[in-house]
Amino acid sequence: MLKRSTTAALTAFVAVGLTATACSSSPTDVDSALDARGCITDFDASIDYFPDKSILFDAKNFTVDYHDSYQVLTIEQPFPGASPESYVLVKCGAPDPELSGDLASAPKITTPIRSLYSASTTHLPLITELGRLDVLTGVANAANVNGDDIRARIADGKITEYASGKAVNVEKVVAENPDVLMTQGTDDPSYAKLRAAGIPVVANAEYLESTALGRAEWVKMMAALTGTEAQAATLYDRIRSDYAKVAEVAAGAEKRPVLNGTMYQGTWYMPAGGSYIGRLMHDAGATYPWAGDPATGSLQLNFETVYTENGTAPLWIVMSDWATTGDAVAEDQRYGQLTAVQDGRVWSGTEDMGPTGGNNFYQLGVLRPDLILGDLVAIVHPELAPNHEFAFYREVPRA
Numbered sequence: 001m002l003k004r005s006t007t008a009a010l011t012a013f014v015a016v017g018l019t020a021t022a023c024s025s026s027p028t029d030v031d032s033a034l035d036a037r038g039c040i041t042d043f044d045a046s047i048d049y050f051p052d053k054s055i056l057f058d059a060k061n062f063t064v065d066y067h068d069s070y071q072v073l074t075i076e077q078p079f080p081g082a083s084p085e086s087y088v089l090v091k092c093g094a095p096d097p098e099l100s101g102d103l104a105s106a107p108k109i110t111t112p113i114r115s116l117y118s119a120s121t122t123h124l125p126l127i128t129e130l131g132r133l134d135v136l137t138g139v140a141n142a143a144n145v146n147g148d149d150i151r152a153r154i155a156d157g158k159i160t161e162y163a164s165g166k167a168v169n170v171e172k173v174v175a176e177n178p179d180v181l182m183t184q185g186t187d188d189p190s191y192a193k194l195r196a197a198g199i200p201v202v203a204n205a206e207y208l209e210s211t212a213l214g215r216a217e218w219v220k221m222m223a224a225l226t227g228t229e230a231q232a233a234t235l236y237d238r239i240r241s242d243y244a245k246v247a248e249v250a251a252g253a254e255k256r257p258v259l260n261g262t263m264y265q266g267t268w269y270m271p272a273g274g275s276y277i278g279r280l281m282h283d284a285g286a287t288y289p290w291a292g293d294p295a296t297g298s299l300q301l302n303f304e305t306v307y308t309e310n311g312t313a314p315l316w317i318v319m320s321d322w323a324t325t326g327d328a329v330a331e332d333q334r335y336g337q338l339t340a341v342q343d344g345r346v347w348s349g350t351e352d353m354g355p356t357g358g359n360n361f362y363q364l365g366v367l368r369p370d371l372i373l374g375d376l377v378a379i380v381h382p383e384l385a386p387n388h389e390f391a392f393y394r395e396v397p398r399a
Contacts, residue, residue: 052233116182119184125366127226140166346396363366
């Protein structure tokens with residue numbers, strides 16, 4: 001039976017132990033040289049202050065290299081078409097390292113950080129599930145945020161909203177002076193102004209990963225900033241293991257046809273087979289005409305092509321928050337020709353919506369692809385999970 005894990009249960013196993021890390025110094029020796037924050041109290045150049053080192057399995061768009069008292073975090077593609085960016089993360093209490101080449105001019109950030117401004121809700125579970133909610137001091141748009149714990153801190157003024165109208169309030173960010181502002185994988189013009197004012201801007205582009213597990217593994221990027229490598233390893237190992245178990249359930253089942261995506265301004269955006277949605281569909285035991293396309297993004301198609309090739313699929317999976325299938329037809333009358341609308345089933349990834357419209361699919365879902373895959377298996381092969389508790393998807397009632 002595939003069931004939804006609760007946040008409480010997820011947090012509980014984070015403390016169980018460490019796996020998938022490399023250790024070169026005794027944690028006991030290092031702990032005795034650190035204060036409560038994790039800062040070095042009496043620097044010794046012979047000590048490796050990172051006994052817990054993250055090892056990456058699925059993420060391809062970032063790397064972390066360890067150098068005793070500092071790390072080098074590199075984002076391979078900070079935004080589409082961009083060159084790699086590196087950041088030198090120096091353990092608090094350590095002297096600045098002597099660097100050469102490009103690293104000599106790379107931004108230096110003292111870690112563990114104490115304050116983070118987040119440009120995307122996808123960052124939030126990376127913080128909360130590592131037990132470092134206290135680090136979060138700014139969010140771009142509070143309306144998009146889910147989670148009572150985070151929303152309570154926003155209401156109490158402990159977390160600032162700094163881009164409610166989509167434009168970054170540069171003056172507010174500079175005045176608050178966070179340790180880091182983390183981007184959402186775009187090149188916003190405000191970032192240059194923030195850098196000039198001395199605010200470290202760190203790119204987060206997990207959405208450029210082509211697999212769901214690759215996106216989830218960015219929890220280790222957050223761990224590098226917060227000094228929580230051990231917790232991140234345990235957390236990710238469990239997610240990765242659970243994903244594999246769910247995929248194994250569907251592996252032996254006959255693949256069933258599904259329809260994906262919707263129209264936007266006259267164009268149907270269809271996930272290619274090499275995209276993270278395409279790979280999730282494969283692992284869920286689903287198929288569709290473009291499943292073999294190796295592209296990692298969305299294909300832009302017209303309605304006629306989609307209808308001809310895929311219109312008879314009995315299942316349609318969307319992200320639109322339709323109350324009934326009548327809303328779909330009202331949006332575009334041609335949707336009414338689809339088999340899934342006429343006598344099949346339509347499923348929407350809007351089961352867990354926040355009080356002000358934030359969709360938890362785009363928040364917790366990034367860290368928990370195991371839950372997303374569990375939902376998809378239950379949709380495509382309900383006989384494999386008859387008592388499944390849905391985390392992110394709901395069936396859209398027929399009008």
